[in-house]
Amino acid sequence: MSDHERDKPETGEPFLADYLQFLLATASGLASHSFHVQAAAAGVSVAEWRVLACLSDCDGQSVTELARLAQMEQSRLTRVIERMDNRGHVTRKRCRDDRRKVHVWLTGQGAGIARDLVARARAHETEFIESCLSPAEGRRLKALLVKLIERAGKGKVHAIRR
Amino acid sequence: MSDHERDKPETGEPFLADYLQFLLATASGLASHSFHVQAAAAGVSVAEWRVLACLSDCDGQSVTELARLAQMEQSRLTRVIERMDNRGHVTRKRCRDDRRKVHVWLTGQGAGIARDLVARARAHETEFIESCLSPAEGRRLKALLVKLIERAGKGKVHAIRR
DNA sequence: CTTAAAAAAATGCATATTCATATTTTTCTT
DNA sequence: AAGAAAAATATGAATATGCATTTTTTTAAG
Numbered sequence: 001m002s003d004h005e006r007d008k009p010e011t012g013e014p015f016l017a018d019y020l021q022f023l024l025a026t027a028s029g030l031a032s033h034s035f036h037v038q039a040a041a042a043g044v045s046v047a048e049w050r051v052l053a054c055l056s057d058c059d060g061q062s063v064t065e066l067a068r069l070a071q072m073e074q075s076r077l078t079r080v081i082e083r084m085d086n087r088g089h090v091t092r093k094r095c096r097d098d099r100r101k102v103h104v105w106l107t108g109q110g111a112g113i114a115r116d117l118v119a120r121a122r123a124h125e126t127e128f129i130e131s132c133l134s135p136a137e138g139r140r141l142k143a144l145l146v147k148l149i150e151r152a153g154k155g156k157v158h159a160i161r162r
Numbered sequence: 163m164s165d166h167e168r169d170k171p172e173t174g175e176p177f178l179a180d181y182l183q184f185l186l187a188t189a190s191g192l193a194s195h196s197f198h199v200q201a202a203a204a205g206v207s208v209a210e211w212r213v214l215a216c217l218s219d220c221d222g223q224s225v226t227e228l229a230r231l232a233q234m235e236q237s238r239l240t241r242v243i244e245r246m247d248n249r250g251h252v253t254r255k256r257c258r259d260d261r262r263k264v265h266v267w268l269t270g271q272g273a274g275i276a277r278d279l280v281a282r283a284r285a286h287e288t289e290f291i292e293s294c295l296s297p298a299e300g301r302r303l304k305a306l307l308v309k310l311i312e313r314a315g316k317g318k319v320h321a322i323r324r
Numbered sequence: 325c326t327t328a329a330a331a332a333a334a335t336g337c338a339t340a341t342t343c344a345t346a347t348t349t350t351t352c353t354t
Numbered sequence: 355a356a357g358a359a360a361a362a363t364a365t366g367a368a369t370a371t372g373c374a375t376t377t378t379t380t381t382a383a384g
Contacts (some may be wrong), residue, residue: 017219024193025190026311041320064363073341078364079338081233098362100349101349101361102364121181123305128182128314132310133313137306142182144295144299145188146185149297225332226331236334237371237373244334256333261332261380265333
């Protein structure tokens with residue numbers, strides 16, 4: 001432990017180990033990290049993967065919808081999409097009905113990459129869950145998360161099925 | 163819905179709504195967002211908040227330990243810490259026993275800010291859980307996350323109690 | 325005991341991100 | 355119907371981040 005007193009009695013109870021937000025962030029990072037490495041090896045950044053995954057589930061979303069679903073700040077998403085557009089992975093079209101909006105679609109190439117990554121993500125998920133939870137626990141965890149998201153995010157999960 | 167065919171039959175099953183990694187990231191974002199706004203109002207960025215929280219639980223960690231616990235890339239953490247050092251929120255000292263390492267401590271001022279934010283975070287957590295889950299569900303969710311982290315992260319949660 | 329390999333932290337530089345704001349279009353008010 | 359307010363994107367400029375590399379120190383190998 002060395003010379004530093006790493007354990008001087010901090011005021012009060014231990015915090016992080018029982019703090020939901022920390023547990024969620026940590027679990028999220030652990031669960032995703034090795035897949036993100038795979039995606040990077042395929043030339044796709046985390047932000048781009050999120051866009052691909054969202055569009056693969058529901059193509060043609062607007063920038064704002066996509067930003068919400070992919071948890072990205074709007075101007076950041078605009079630029080992520082721009083790069084993906086330049087590489088030919090997505091296309092944008094201004095909406096006819098509401099010309100403020102811009103909808104985003106996967107191109108053929110983008111859809112191919114997305115299909116491939118989604119398949120790998122599914123496999124990775126299975127493997128990951130097996131590595132740390134029983135199947136029943138995995139299901140319970142997902143169910144709790146869905147409920148949390150439904151209630152806290154006002155139907156964010158269902159939004160993707162529209 | 164407009165003129166865009168938002169629902170062209172994408173190949174295969176819906177993906178995100180049942181993808182653990184997406185559910186975790188989304189839940190994490192929803193759970194933390196409004197607290198992060200509070201922290202920002204107090205002049206503390208998300209990265210800084212994580213450092214404060216980690217040190218408040220276990221002061222004097224090394225840069226690498228802290229990076230792991232706070233889920234930050236090492237060189238990023240080095241610079242976050244540097245800024246916090248300049249503002250007088252933390253201090254760094256090279257380790258006597260292993261002079262490669264640099265340990266980080268809260269200053270008096272930093273500790274004050276941390277105490278305040280930790281208290282607010284606890285309150286926010288309580289309020290958040292109440293808003294979307296029953297107390298029992300909250301406990302079960304935490305327990306599942308702890309298990310996941312223990313198994314997938316090789317004791318990451320316990321690491322903070324050392 | 326000497327040299328090679330590994331570990332920890334810092335840094336340069338290219339790129340990405342954020343924040344505030346501008347622009348365009350739509351919706352609301354009266 | 356006119357004008358104000360709101361909504362959706364985009365963009366400029368300051369800042370932050372990631373990646374590869376460097377430096378220093380420690381550990382391992384022969």
